[in-house]
Amino acid sequence: MLSGCCDKMICKMILTSLVSNDADPDSGADKGFMMIGKTMCESDRAYPAPGSEAQSGSLNPxxxxxxxxxxxxxxRVFVSLGILKIASALEQQGHAVALLDLSGIKNFDDALVSFLDDNVIKVIGITATTPQLPAIAVVAATIRRLRPDIRLILGGPHVTLVYAALKLERRTRPGVQGRAAQAAAQLEEMFDVLVTGDGERAVFAALAPDAPKVIDGDDNKGPYFLSNADFTASPLPARHLIDLNTYKYSIEGSPATSLIAQLGCPFSCGFCGGRNSKSLRIIRTRTVESILAEVKFLHKEYGYTGFMFYDDELNVTKTMVNLLNGLADLQEELGAKFQLRGFVKAELFTEEQAEAMVRAGFRWLLCGFEAAHPRILTNIRKRATLEENTRAVEIAKKYGLKVKALMSLGHPGETEETALSIRDWLIKSQVDDFDCTVITTYPGTPYYDEAVPHPDLPDVWTYTQPETGDRLHSENVNFMRTAEYYKGDPEGGYVSHIFTDALSPRDIxxxxxxxxxxxRAALGIPFNPSRAAVLYEHSMGQSLPPFILRSSSVTQHQ
Structure with a gap:
C-alpha cells in the first residue's frame, strides 16, 4: 500500500523501487520510497494513538x-523496507497484518487467489514502483473480481511521483490535461485511496471510513511528514513478516541485508525521480544511536554481518563520521567483523571519509558517476566534474575500498562519442564493478515533468536542457501495460523508449x-547472475507457504 519513508529512491528513479533489486540491484527499486508531508511538532509518539482521529477505523486485520x-x-535480493515500515506502524497501533510477498513468484496470481479465498481481510494496501505497474494492474483486477468489498489502497514511489508531476503540470500548464493528469486519472480509477508520502502516519488516514481519494503528503507542511525525531522514534521495519532466508545477498562472502539511515537527496539531477517532490528532496536523519541499535538488532536476531546502507549518499550529512566511529565501536562490543557497502557523492568524498569508512568496515562504495563526458555531466546537472569523479575513484583505491560505478546512457545530447567515453573512462579508472543502464523517463523526473509534445512526431515528448539546448525525446508509454525499466537481461533484454537527435532507440x-x-572483458568483471522465479505449488486445502504469506496474528478462517 504505501511505501514507508524508509525506502530508498534510487538515484535513477528513472529506474525504481520498490527495491530495484536484481542480482546486483544497486540502482534499484527499493530506492523507491513514499512520503507524505507536513513537519509535525516533535513528540515521543511516532504514530497516532489508538482511538485518535487519524485512526478512526476498527482494528480489523x-x-x-x-x-x-x-x-x-x-x-529476492534486497527487502522492500518501506512497506515493512507501514506494517510495523500498523502493528504498533494494534492492527494484525497479513503480508503477501509476491517477489519472485512466477504464478503470483494463483497465490493471490489463495490469499483472497482464505482471509477475512477488508483492506489491502499495495506498494508500487513504476515498472511494477503491469503486475499491479493484474493484482488490482483480480481483487476487484473476487473481492469487490475490499478497500484498495495504493502508495509507493509511482503514486508520489505521478502527483508531483501533476502539481508541476497544473502550475506550468494550467487547464491542460497532460501526461501527468492522464496517469493520475488511471490510478484513481483503479484504487479507492491513493497515498503520496510518508506512509507511517498516512496509512491511518487511508483506513478512515471517509478517507479522500488522494491523501496528499508530498508537502512538508502537511500533517504526515516525519520529522527527524519521528523518524528516529519510529519502529523498525517488520522484517518478521517476510522470509529473510529467501533473500540472498552477501558482501565479501558475509550474509547481508539492507537498511536506511537517512532519507532524501537535495541535488537536482535531471534524470532522477523526486526532484520536484518535497518528500524525496528534503533530508531527514535519525540519531546515530538509533542506526546502531538497528544494526545490533539485525546482527543478534538474524546473524547478519554484512550491511548495505541504502541511503542516497552517506556523505551528505555531518553525522557521517560519528556513525562510522560508532560502527567500529559496535563491532568491538559484539566481537564481530562487519562487511559494509554504501553510496557516496563523488565531489564530496574525502580521504578523511575513506579512512573512517575502512575503519568502520566498509568494503564497497557505490557512486552514481552516470557519465564520462563533460557535456553530458553538464546536461544532467550532476555537479561533479569528470576530474572529481576520477579523484573519488583514486581516493577509494588508495584506502582499499572497492568501487562500483553506476553509469547511465541516453541523456540529452547523447552521441556515440559521449556514450563510448563511458567505456573508456571505466576501463582507464579500473573500477571493480559497474552498471550501465538505459535511461527511462518516469513521472517525477525532470526529463518527464518538463517535457513538451514533439512538434512533428506523434506520442513523442521532448525535454530540452535549459543551459545547452540539447534534447532528449521519449515515447509516451502506458506504464500499466509496459514494464519500462532501467535494467534488464543483458542478453537482449534491454529496451529503449528514448532517443536523442544523434541516436535512435536501437543505437542506444x-x-x-x-x-x-x-x-567486462577488459576488467574481468563477470555478468550478474540471474535466479529463476519460483512456481507456487497449490492444491486443495493447502495454505500459502511462509515464504509468501506471514501474519502478525491469525487472520485466516479457522
Missing amino acids: IGLIIPPSAFLLDE VNLRNVIERDV
Whole structure:
C-alpha cells in the first residue's frame, strides 16, 4: 500500500523501487520510497494513538502486498523496507497484518487467489514502483473480481511521483490535461485511496471510513511528514513478516541485508525521480544511536554481518563520521567483523571519509558517476566534474575500498562519442564493478515533468536542457501495460523508449551492450547472475507457504 519513508529512491528513479533489486540491484527499486508531508511538532509518539482521529477505523486485520518485479534478474535480493515500515506502524497501533510477498513468484496470481479465498481481510494496501505497474494492474483486477468489498489502497514511489508531476503540470500548464493528469486519472480509477508520502502516519488516514481519494503528503507542511525525531522514534521495519532466508545477498562472502539511515537527496539531477517532490528532496536523519541499535538488532536476531546502507549518499550529512566511529565501536562490543557497502557523492568524498569508512568496515562504495563526458555531466546537472569523479575513484583505491560505478546512457545530447567515453573512462579508472543502464523517463523526473509534445512526431515528448539546448525525446508509454525499466537481461533484454537527435532507440541499446561487453572483458568483471522465479505449488486445502504469506496474528478462517 504505501511505501514507508524508509525506502530508498534510487538515484535513477528513472529506474525504481520498490527495491530495484536484481542480482546486483544497486540502482534499484527499493530506492523507491513514499512520503507524505507536513513537519509535525516533535513528540515521543511516532504514530497516532489508538482511538485518535487519524485512526478512526476498527482494528480489523490489514493486508499488505509486495508485488512481483519480473523485470529483475533476481527479485529476492534486497527487502522492500518501506512497506515493512507501514506494517510495523500498523502493528504498533494494534492492527494484525497479513503480508503477501509476491517477489519472485512466477504464478503470483494463483497465490493471490489463495490469499483472497482464505482471509477475512477488508483492506489491502499495495506498494508500487513504476515498472511494477503491469503486475499491479493484474493484482488490482483480480481483487476487484473476487473481492469487490475490499478497500484498495495504493502508495509507493509511482503514486508520489505521478502527483508531483501533476502539481508541476497544473502550475506550468494550467487547464491542460497532460501526461501527468492522464496517469493520475488511471490510478484513481483503479484504487479507492491513493497515498503520496510518508506512509507511517498516512496509512491511518487511508483506513478512515471517509478517507479522500488522494491523501496528499508530498508537502512538508502537511500533517504526515516525519520529522527527524519521528523518524528516529519510529519502529523498525517488520522484517518478521517476510522470509529473510529467501533473500540472498552477501558482501565479501558475509550474509547481508539492507537498511536506511537517512532519507532524501537535495541535488537536482535531471534524470532522477523526486526532484520536484518535497518528500524525496528534503533530508531527514535519525540519531546515530538509533542506526546502531538497528544494526545490533539485525546482527543478534538474524546473524547478519554484512550491511548495505541504502541511503542516497552517506556523505551528505555531518553525522557521517560519528556513525562510522560508532560502527567500529559496535563491532568491538559484539566481537564481530562487519562487511559494509554504501553510496557516496563523488565531489564530496574525502580521504578523511575513506579512512573512517575502512575503519568502520566498509568494503564497497557505490557512486552514481552516470557519465564520462563533460557535456553530458553538464546536461544532467550532476555537479561533479569528470576530474572529481576520477579523484573519488583514486581516493577509494588508495584506502582499499572497492568501487562500483553506476553509469547511465541516453541523456540529452547523447552521441556515440559521449556514450563510448563511458567505456573508456571505466576501463582507464579500473573500477571493480559497474552498471550501465538505459535511461527511462518516469513521472517525477525532470526529463518527464518538463517535457513538451514533439512538434512533428506523434506520442513523442521532448525535454530540452535549459543551459545547452540539447534534447532528449521519449515515447509516451502506458506504464500499466509496459514494464519500462532501467535494467534488464543483458542478453537482449534491454529496451529503449528514448532517443536523442544523434541516436535512435536501437543505437542506444546497441551502444549500451558494447559498453557492457567491452568493459567486462577488459576488467574481468563477470555478468550478474540471474535466479529463476519460483512456481507456487497449490492444491486443495493447502495454505500459502511462509515464504509468501506471514501474519502478525491469525487472520485466516479457522
